[in-house]
Amino acid sequence: MTLAPQASPLLSLTDIGKTYVEPVLGGVALQLHAGQVLALTGENGAGKSTLSKIICGLEPATTGAMLLDGLPYQPASRGHAEQLGIRMVMQELNLLPTLSVAENLYLNQLPHRFGWIDRARLERDARALMAQVGLDEIDPWTPVGQLGIGHQQMIEIARNLIGDCRLLVLDEPTAMLTHREVELLFAQIARLTAQGVAIIYISHRLEELKRVADRIAVLRDGELVCDDDIAGYGSADLVQLMVGRAADAEIDLSGRDIGGPLLRLRGLGRTGVVQPTDLEVKAGEIVGIAGLIGSGRTELLRLIFGADRADSGDIFLGHGDAPATIDSPRAAVAAGIAMITEDRKGQGLLLTQSIAVNASLARLDGVSRAGWLDGAAEAEVAGRYIDQLGIRSRNGEQKVAELSGGNQQKVVIGRWLYRDCAVMLFDEPTRGIDIGAKFDIYNVLADLARQGKGLLIVSSDLRELMLICDRIAVMSAGRIVDTFERGAWSQDELLAAAFSGYLSPNGGGNGSTGDTNDNQTNKAAPLAAA
Structure with a gap:
């Protein structure tokens, strides 16, 4: 059970906005109380991750102000926010693959004696923390890079449960988890909220939101279109708020010859x-x-x-x-044979390159002339799949790293559509x-x-x-x-x-x-x- 909201909010946002080349977030005002779970949802590119990064010190706001316990709050970095008890588990993981699970968990606070790492204590602490999130059977000395995405996600979550946590932001935490792991995560959320920890829970899985959240906040095109008790909203209502239309209930699979x-x-x-x-x-x-x-x-x-x-x-x-x-x-x-990999950032994309480069990567002969890449041809390919897949971007020259996770996935799919x-x-x-x-x-x-x-x-x-x-x-x-x-x-x-x-x-x-x-x-x- 979550705690009843207190009169004084833990975190207050007023008129929060963010502009890169164009505005991506504007006029967001929210309050979050200790022990409360706020579900934050919206389409890809709606501004959810941007808002979370502003709260957690990864991005500065262009406009607006924040208060933490009624005092001005403007974190200079993620580390600064963490010192104040504000933690974030990002959708894209932030682990060091060559280090062990135990070393990743306690990287900034490795136990030591006489100048040497206390491996026995590190293993003991790591095993206790791993047990909380259902990773009992994994050797804490296993390199993280040998584990799959689902287990890495649970390690990232466990790492953020260490120390004093007052606000925990979870960005699509269950996207790669099994049913058992999801239940363990929900149990951790219940434990944390009972201790007064506030949670911002970002997810597209609408059926999960009612299980864990007290309130719902919906972003659409960078603007807050809903901030209310979640009890009064069904999945269809939330979809309508997110996309401005009802999602299709069925897929037309007709017209195929097997x-x-x-x-x-x-x-x-x-x-x-x-x-x-x-x-x-x-x-x-x-x-x-x-x-x-x-x-x-x-x-x-x-x-x-x-x-x-x-x-x-x-x-x-x-x-x-x-x-x-x-x-x-x-x-x-x-x-x-084409393959759209689950790890789009690690194995599917050239993040520092443009949409045009990534979309045409699997068929370079289609965008080259006499051995030289044809920029106009690349732009045409990018434009085609931006339109076909609804990729939210400025144009085909935008770097893939600047896109939301869902739009990055669409770029990967577009590339293989082009390869045919x-x-x-x-x-x-x-x-x-x-x-x-x-x-x-x-x-x-x-x-x-x-x-x-x-x-x-x-x-x-x-x-x-x-x-x-x-x-x-x-x-x-x-x-x-x-x-x-x-x-x-x-x-x-x-x-x-x-x-x-x-x-x-x-x-x-x-x-x-x-x-x-x-x-x-x-x-x-x-x-x-x-």
């Missing part, structure tokens, strides 16, 4: 990660892969794309009887994307299927897979345990299958612990310019 197989896996596997796997994707078909984090979903896509090397099995393309040789991402692209591959692998295609933009992406996927592409989609959102897929294969402990046809599945059956590999006496077949995380192997191969 053809012959485009992709066939026969015994494809990698020891300790993915057991020998058979799978088929046909022309015009959308096949989903469900499963828990650590079940081997991402690893399977990486094997298909050549980012990791399989040690068993074959990949067949089309009707060919001879297996394809796919030993690198470059070979996969040449064979007509027959087989398209999507790993968490709508992670961090608001509900309005999600349906834009779903319609793009449906259009690709109508064009005869074969789509293989990994998603942690079962409802997403149930909405857009023709078949759903469920992975558990490194192997496909069941496959469901459209109309023959339920969320309960999919969840039961996802847990099944860990419940049997021989569960955990994808590794000695049965708890390896997606993307745990070979994190080094970048997929941006395969």
Whole structure:
């Protein structure tokens, strides 16, 4: 239970605005009390992250003022804000991959004796903190870079629970978490609010907001359009506030001709990660892969794309009887396979480059003349996908690093649309994307299927897979345990299958612990310019 709001707010915002080249935030006024959970939502690019960064000292406001406990508050840096008890878990992680989990958790306050790090105390403290967020089974000396995105997210959350925390900002905290991890996070939120900690909870998952929040604040185009008790709002009301229209309830999957197989896996596997796997994707078909984090979903896509090397099995393309040789991402692209990776910043984008450069990266021969890049051709490609995917940007010359997470994901998708591959692998295609933009992406996927592409989609959102897929294969402990046809599945059956590999006496077949995380192997191969 959260504490009843006090008469004096912990944090007050008045007329907060931010302008880069153009205004991105304007006239925002909010109050937050100790022990209160404020749900902050809105479309990608609406200003949520900008507002949070201003509160947490990562960006200065252009206009307006803030009060903390009634006193002027203007943090000069993130460190300054943290000294005052203001913490933020960002959607894009801020961990050092070569350091261990324990070292990342206590990086700024490593315990020491006589000038040496006290490893025994560091391990003891790290294990206690990791247990709070359900990471008991991970060795605290494991390098963070060997863990997948979901586990890294929980480490980032745990790190911000250390010390005196008065206000915690959580930016899309559950985007890559399993159901179990989400429940652990909610338990931590309840514990913190009971201690008087205020929470700003940023999420596009509207069903979560009512579970954790007292109030709802909605931003649209940089302006605050709602600040009210959340009890009076349903999901449809919030969608209307966020996007100014109702989101579609269904996706039109008609007009497709399901053809012959485009992709066939026969015994494809990698020891300790993915057991020998058979799978088929046909022309015009959308096949989903469900499963828990650590079940081997991402690893399977990486094997298909050549980012990791399989040690068993074959990949067949089309009707060919001879297996394809796919030993690198470059070979996969040449064979007509595209991959939209879950880690868009680390493996999907050149952040310092423009939208135009990123959108055309997978097909440079289309934007070059006599060996030289044609800027006008790049701009035309960028403009096409900015319009088609609704990418919020000034123009095609804007740096990708300046875009919101959802718009960055759209740039990655646009690149592969431009490449026009027959087989398209999507790993968490709508992670961090608001509900309005999600349906834009779903319609793009449906259009690709109508064009005869074969789509293989990994998603942690079962409802997403149930909405857009023709078949759903469920992975558990490194192997496909069941496959469901459209109309023959339920969320309960999919969840039961996802847990099944860990419940049997021989569960955990994808590794000695049965708890390896997606993307745990070979994190080094970048997929941006395969």
